[in-house]
Amino acid sequence: MMLPILKYGNPILQKVCEPVTVFDKTLETLAKNMAETMYAAPGVGLAAPQVGVLKRLIVVDATAGEKQGELITLVNPEIINKEGEQYEEEGCLSIPNFTGKVRRPYRVIVTGKDLQGREKIVEGEALLSRVLSHEIDHLNGVLFIDHLGPIKRDIIKRKIRKKVRAGEW
Numbered sequence: 001m002m003l004p005i006l007k008y009g010n011p012i013l014q015k016v017c018e019p020v021t022v023f024d025k026t027l028e029t030l031a032k033n034m035a036e037t038m039y040a041a042p043g044v045g046l047a048a049p050q051v052g053v054l055k056r057l058i059v060v061d062a063t064a065g066e067k068q069g070e071l072i073t074l075v076n077p078e079i080i081n082k083e084g085e086q087y088e089e090e091g092c093l094s095i096p097n098f099t100g101k102v103r104r105p106y107r108v109i110v111t112g113k114d115l116q117g118r119e120k121i122v123e124g125e126a127l128l129s130r131v132l133s134h135e136i137d138h139l140n141g142v143l144f145i146d147h148l149g150p151i152k153r154d155i156i157k158r159k160i161r162k163k164v165r166a167g168e169w
Helices: 025-040 126-139 150-165
Strands: 045-047 057-060 072-083 086-092 095-104 107-113 119-125
Touching: 025 045, 025 057, 025 072, 045 126, 057 126, 072 119, 072 126, 086 126, 095 126, 095 150, 107 126, 119 126
Parallel strands: none
Antiparallel strands: 045 057, 057 072, 072 107, 086 095, 107 119
16 A cells, blocks of 8 residues: 655654564554555655654665565664765655755665564665665654755755745645
8 A cells, every 4th residue: 555755844754763662464564555655656765754654664675676576674773884985866755856965874784673573684885775874864853954064955945945835845
């Protein structure tokens, strides 16, 4: 089932999410619906707060569905190691049609759990590292524009306010 994606300005997007403690059918359904929503958007990652759920759950597929079996679902993910640096253009499904260059680690190691509560470790480089970092930021109430310089961030916020006033947001 497709879920509505919250847009910038919704206060839920700036809240810190609660850890998942119950691994049940409801969690599995949420993850499945999030993946379906991410692929339809289309996007490469989606975090639970983007669909209005303040739980630490992300779905990621750096291939945007181009390759089978690349979907990563992580519960309570946490970056335990970062290496290197990349500075690339980034966007967000909650801030559609806006991008900015963001500094992220080139490589990350992330721990978390799968949907059954089993420990899981994911290592990512380049785009996968960027997506994992971006989605984990969402769980902490941080958006990619929070990483931009003040001028670029203010330009985007001003354009969004204009869209809100025009009823386009």
